[in-house]
Amino acid sequence: MSINVALDGPSGAGKSTIAKMAAAGLGFVYVDTGAMYRTIAYYCIKEGADVSDAQAVKAALANIDISLKNEGTQQVFLNGENVSDLIRTPEISMGASKVSAIPEVRAFLLDLQKDIAANNDIIMDGRDIGTVVLPDAQVKIFLTASAEERANRRFKELQEKGDPSTYEEVLADINQRDYNDIHRDIAPLRQAEDAVLVDSSSLTLEQTAEEIMRIINEKTAKKKERKVRELMPVRPISKSRRYNPVKLVFYTILRYIVMGLYHIYYDIHFEGTENVPKDGGNVFASNHRSYQDPVFIAIHTRTPLSYMAKEELFKQNVLFTALIKFFGAFPVSRGKGDTAVIDTSIEKLEMGRNLVIFPEGTRSKDGKVGAGKTGVALVAAVAQTRIVPVGIVFEGSLKFRRRVTVRYGTPLTPAEIGVTGTDPRSLKKLKLKIMEDITNLVEKDVNKL
Ligand code: DC
Numbered sequence: 001m002s003i004n005v006a007l008d009g010p011s012g013a014g015k016s017t018i019a020k021m022a023a024a025g026l027g028f029v030y031v032d033t034g035a036m037y038r039t040i041a042y043y044c045i046k047e048g049a050d051v052s053d054a055q056a057v058k059a060a061l062a063n064i065d066i067s068l069k070n071e072g073t074q075q076v077f078l079n080g081e082n083v084s085d086l087i088r089t090p091e092i093s094m095g096a097s098k099v100s101a102i103p104e105v106r107a108f109l110l111d112l113q114k115d116i117a118a119n120n121d122i123i124m125d126g127r128d129i130g131t132v133v134l135p136d137a138q139v140k141i142f143l144t145a146s147a148e149e150r151a152n153r154r155f156k157e158l159q160e161k162g163d164p165s166t167y168e169e170v171l172a173d174i175n176q177r178d179y180n181d182i183h184r185d186i187a188p189l190r191q192a193e194d195a196v197l198v199d200s201s202s203l204t205l206e207q208t209a210e211e212i213m214r215i216i217n218e219k220t221a222k223k224k225e226r227k228v229r230e231l232m233p234v235r236p237i238s239k240s241r242r243y244n245p246v247k248l249v250f251y252t253i254l255r256y257i258v259m260g261l262y263h264i265y266y267d268i269h270f271e272g273t274e275n276v277p278k279d280g281g282n283v284f285a286s287n288h289r290s291y292q293d294p295v296f297i298a299i300h301t302r303t304p305l306s307y308m309a310k311e312e313l314f315k316q317n318v319l320f321t322a323l324i325k326f327f328g329a330f331p332v333s334r335g336k337g338d339t340a341v342i343d344t345s346i347e348k349l350e351m352g353r354n355l356v357i358f359p360e361g362t363r364s365k366d367g368k369v370g371a372g373k374t375g376v377a378l379v380a381a382v383a384q385t386r387i388v389p390v391g392i393v394f395e396g397s398l399k400f401r402r403r404v405t406v407r408y409g410t411p412l413t414p415a416e417i418g419v420t421g422t423d424p425r426s427l428k429k430l431k432l433k434i435m436e437d438i439t440n441l442v443e444k445d446v447n448k449l
Contacts, residue, residue: 003028003121004136005216006129009143010189011093011177012150014200014208015125018143020073021209023123026216031068031116033126033133034096035076036109038087039066041095043078051095058104066112090158090165090173097177100127101184123216127181130192136371139219140195141212147174149201193362232339232422235346236384237281243303243352251304259299267401272408272441273300275388280304280352282411283380285434286390287369287442288358294328296406297356297390306348307356308332308341328353345379355379359434367394369439377414377430381422386411387434391441407441 005028007019016032023030041051043064049056067077075084086092099105106128113133117124126133130140145153151171158165165173181189191197196215200208262268280303286293294307309329314321330348332341348355357379359372380387389409396403417433419426 002117002119003138003220004117004134005123005139005141006134006137006192006195007123007125007141007143007212008127008130008189008191008195009125010127010147010150010174010181011097012154012174013143013145014150014153014205015143017205018200018209018212019123019125021205022212022216025209025213026123027121029070029116029120029122030074031113031122031124032074032076033109033113033124033129035068035074035084035087036066036112037096037100037105038092039076039078039083040064040105040108041092041099042083042087044099045091045095051098054102054104057099057102061104061108064108066109068116090163093177094173097180101180101186103186106187127189128187130195131190132187135192139216140192141198141215142191142195143198143200143208143212145199145201147171147178150174232342232378232382234384234421235382237346237350243280248303252302255299258295262295262299265400267403268296269403269405270300270408271405272410275408275410276300276302277386277388277411278302280354281349281383282354282386282388283349283376283383284354284356284388284390285359285376285380285438286356287392287438288360288363289367289392289394290363293358293392294356296392296404299406300408301354304328304353305356306330306345306353308345341375342379342382346383349379349383349385359431359438367442369435369442372431372435372438374427374431376434377419377427378422380434381414381419381427381430384414384420386413389434389437389441391438391444393442393444407444409437409441412437 007015009015016034019030019032022028040057040061044051044057044060047060049060051057063079065079069075069077075082076087077083110133113124116122117134124134130137130142148171151167151174154174155165155167155170158170178189198208198211198215203211284297284301284305286297294305298305306328307330309324309331311331311333313324313329314331330344345355357376359376360370361373364370376387388411391407391409393405393407394402395405412433414420414426414430417429419430
C-alpha cells in the first residue's frame with residue numbers, strides 16, 4: 001500500500017516549498033492540489049467567465065482537462081498546455097479561492113486527487129486533504145504561521161518577481177483568503193483531529209522541513225511497529241471467572257435506576273435486546289455519538305462494561321477519575337498504538353466484563369458512520385470472543401426528551417466468518433464486517449428521519 005502524507009494549512013504557510021523539500025528527501029511524489037484550483041480559475045479568467053458566478057464556472061468544467069506531470073518538479077497541464085507559471089499571480093490566487101468554494105469544482109478534482117494518492121507514495125498539500133480527500137492518510141500535518149509572517153514572506157517573494165503589490169495589500173489578500181477558506185460551506189480549511197500542528201512563525205524553512213520529515217519518519221515507523229503488533233498470538237478467553245455476585249447485585253440495582261432516569265430524560269428506545277448475551281466477556285462494537293454512549297449500551301447488559309477512554313479524562317479531578325473508573329473506563333493514549341491496551345482489554349474480557357469499543361475512535365457529529373480502526377478486530381480476534389454490533393441513532397435537536405434509538409445486532413464470533421488469526425487480512429475482513437453491521441443498524445430507518 002502506498003504511503004500518503006496529508007499536509008494542510010492556510011495560504012502562504014510555506015506548504016509547497018516544505019512539501020517539495022520533504023518529498024525530495026523521502027523519495028515521495030509531491031502533489032500540489034492548490035495548483036489544480038488555480039488552473040480552473042486561470043481557465044475561467046482567460047475565457048472571460050466570472051469566477052464568482054458558480055453557474056459560469058460549472059459550465060466551464062466541461063471544457064477543462066487537468067493533468068500533472070513530474071518533470072523534476074510538478075508541472076500542471078490544462079488541456080495539454082503547461083500552465084505551471086501562469087497560475088502564480090495574485091489575481092489567480094484570489095480566483096482559486098473563489099472557485100474552490102463551489103461544490104462541483106471540488107467534486108471534479110476529488111477523484112483525480114484520490115487516484116494519484118492510491119498509486120504513489122505522496123505528500124499532498126491543500127486545505128482539506130486530511131479531512132476530506134485522504135481521511136485515512138498515515139500522516140497528517142497542519143502547517144500554519146501567523147498572518148503577518150505569511151504576508152511578510154509572500155511580500156518578499158512578490159518583490160523579487162518585480163510585482164508592485166504593497167505589504168498591506170498582501171496582508172489584506174492573505175486575510176481575505178483565510179476568511180474564504182475557513183468560512184466556505186464545503187470542505188473548509190480545518191485541522192483534522194488526528195493531524196499534528198506545526199507553527200512555522202519562528203522557524204526557518206530548513207527547520208520547518210526538518211520537523212516535517214521527523215514527523216513523517218516517526219509516524220511511518222510507528223506503522224511498521226503496528227504491523228508487528230497485528231500478528232499477536234490468539235489467546236481465546238476462558239470466561240471461567242464469574243463476576244463477583246455482590247458487585248453484580250449492586251450493579252443491577254444501579255442499572256435499573258439509571259434506566260429509569262434515562263427513560264425520563266431521553267425519549268429512548270431499545271431494539272434487538274434479545275441479541276444481548278446474558279453472560280459477560282463480549283465485545284460491543286458501536287458507532288460513537290456522545291459521551292453517554294457507554295451508558296446507553298450498558299442499560300441492557302447484565303454484566304458490567306469496560307470501555308476505553310481518552311487518557312486526558314483521567315487527568316481531571318480525583319472524584320471524576322474515580323467515578324469513570326468505577327463505571328469501567330480505562331485509559332488509552334490516542335495515536336500510541338500500544339499493545340498494553342490490547343492486553344488490558346483481554347484482561348477485562350477474561351474477568352467477565354463486557355468491553356465497549358467505538359471503532360471510529362472519535363465521535364461522529366452528523367450521525368454518519370465513519371471508517372473504523374482495526375483495534376476492535378484485533379481484540380476480538382485475539383480473544384476469539386463474540387462481538388455484538390450496536391447502532392445508536394439520535395433524532396431531532398431537542399436537549400431534553402431527545403429521541404435516541406439503541407439497536408443491538410446479531411452477535412458474531414470471528415471464527416464464524418473464518419477469522420482464526422490476527423494477520424492483517426483477517427483483521428481487515430473482521431473490521432469491515434463489524435463496520436458493515438454497525439452501519440446497517442444505524443441506517444435502518446434513515447428514510448424515516
Ligand atoms: O495552496 P494555494 O494557495 O495554491 O491554493 C489556492 C486556492 O485553492 C486556495 O485559496 C484554497 C484553494 N484550495 C482548496 O480549497 N483546497 C485545496 N485542497 C487546495 C487549495
